[in-house]
Amino acid sequence: MADQYAHHGEDKPPTDIPAIRWEEPPEGPVLVLLDQTRLPVEEVELVCTDASALVEAIRTLAVRGAPLLGVAGAYGVALAAARGFDVDEAATALAGARPTAVNLSVGVERARAAYRAALADSTDPQQAAAATLAAARQLHREDAEASVRMARHGLALLDELLPGGGHRVLTHCNTGALVSGGEGTAFAVALEAHRAGQLRRLWVDETRPLLQGARLTAYEAARNGMAYTLLTDNAAGSLFSAGEVDAVLVGADRIAADGSVANKVGTYPLAVLARYHHVPFIVVAPVTTLDPHTPDGASIEVEQRPGYEVTEFSAPQVPVMGAGGGVAVAPLGTQAYNPAFDLTPPELITAIVTEEGVVSPVTAEALADLYARSRQVSGG
Numbered sequence: 001m002a003d004q005y006a007h008h009g010e011d012k013p014p015t016d017i018p019a020i021r022w023e024e025p026p027e028g029p030v031l032v033l034l035d036q037t038r039l040p041v042e043e044v045e046l047v048c049t050d051a052s053a054l055v056e057a058i059r060t061l062a063v064r065g066a067p068l069l070g071v072a073g074a075y076g077v078a079l080a081a082a083r084g085f086d087v088d089e090a091a092t093a094l095a096g097a098r099p100t101a102v103n104l105s106v107g108v109e110r111a112r113a114a115y116r117a118a119l120a121d122s123t124d125p126q127q128a129a130a131a132t133l134a135a136a137r138q139l140h141r142e143d144a145e146a147s148v149r150m151a152r153h154g155l156a157l158l159d160e161l162l163p164g165g166g167h168r169v170l171t172h173c174n175t176g177a178l179v180s181g182g183e184g185t186a187f188a189v190a191l192e193a194h195r196a197g198q199l200r201r202l203w204v205d206e207t208r209p210l211l212q213g214a215r216l217t218a219y220e221a222a223r224n225g226m227a228y229t230l231l232t233d234n235a236a237g238s239l240f241s242a243g244e245v246d247a248v249l250v251g252a253d254r255i256a257a258d259g260s261v262a263n264k265v266g267t268y269p270l271a272v273l274a275r276y277h278h279v280p281f282i283v284v285a286p287v288t289t290l291d292p293h294t295p296d297g298a299s300i301e302v303e304q305r306p307g308y309e310v311t312e313f314s315a316p317q318v319p320v321m322g323a324g325g326g327v328a329v330a331p332l333g334t335q336a337y338n339p340a341f342d343l344t345p346p347e348l349i350t351a352i353v354t355e356e357g358v359v360s361p362v363t364a365e366a367l368a369d370l371y372a373r374s375r376q377v378s379g380g
């Protein structure tokens with residue numbers, strides 16, 4: 001069962017509501033989640049009293065992001081233990097809620113193992129429940145600590161790769177505090193750069209279809225006072241082409257033994273663009289995202305989500321009208337980069353097909369020749 005604590009006020013500024021917290025009200029322990037499907041318009045918390053409510057929150061991305069899924073999964077097992085539900089049943093349901101982020105099953109199994117170990121020591125279910133919660137809290141702390149260390153390592157790498165500072169970083173999806181027990185993964189690196197006065201611009205891919213970038217990364221960047229600009233996913237290429245991207249920072253949901261990275265759809269095209277434009281493409285992820293048991297990318301199960309997420313825009317429950325008269329999806333005041341077209345260089349074009357024939361490879365000489373021949377034919 002999931003209840004709600006509503007935080008959306010008329011003029012309530014974004015606050016530091018944690019993505020996840022464990023509470024122990026008189027009526028029994030609960031897991032409280034900042035409902036990410038309602039952001040950025042509303043800060044609403046979901047109150048989960050059992051694993052099934054948490055499974056639903058994971059499936060609907062009310063709680064999301066690989067590292068946070070691991071923390072949530074561990075707390076979900078602790079919630080089952082604390083409320084006397086079947087822990088194995090809860091663990092299995094939680095681990096199966098979403099297939100790609102390995103952190104989820106890692107967090108669930110870590111809590112389940114703590115529960116079983118405690119039961120082996122003492123048949124007291126309360127002691128087992130306490131040990132399970134302790135394991136979840138430990139994972140939460142470790143993730144927060146990992147976030148700090150990733151941010152430091154990431155900024156040091158950016159400074160090494162891009163001497164002179166003033167980094168213009170492009171990121172995809174959302175990898176901040178909303179995916180972590182701390183300040184996130186890739187976003188945490190950008191935030192560290194910002195705090196060091198080294199972030200000149202954070203380019204934020206909107207990340208269709210669920211708009212984690214437009215809704216969540218913009219929300220986090222605004223809250224942190226970062227210089228950020230939103231763009232459609234298909235506008236990223238023109239930024240690279242204009243030389244406006246110094247590095248790409250993305251997260252990961254699972255990293256296979258061969259180094260293949262599963263991440264939000266749209267990450268692979270950015271890697272190709274970065275390679276073509278000689279821009280560093282940097283994946284930022286905690287060790288809990290590494291999966292030595294999955295040999296390669298082809299072995300990673302890529303979640304297939306419902307088609308209506310592409311064919312429909314989920315209307316916010318409390319629509320906020322933007323300056324253009326439409327329903328705002330990003331925080332009001334968000335700056336956007338919005339070119340109507342982009343340019344593709346001839347070396348990337350296999351062939352140009354015209355009614356007069358095919359030009360391949362595409363060279364100025366071949367085009368001029370075809371044009372001249374067409375003029376002769378038309379008597380122009």
Ligand SMILES: CSC[C@H]1O[C@H](OP(=O)(O)O)[C@H](O)[C@@H]1O
Nearest residue numbers: 064065066173179251252263264
């Ligand atoms: C660094 S974890 C964040 C990771 O998770 C996102 O997926 P989703 O929003 O579907 O949970 C995306 O792949 C991010 O890179």
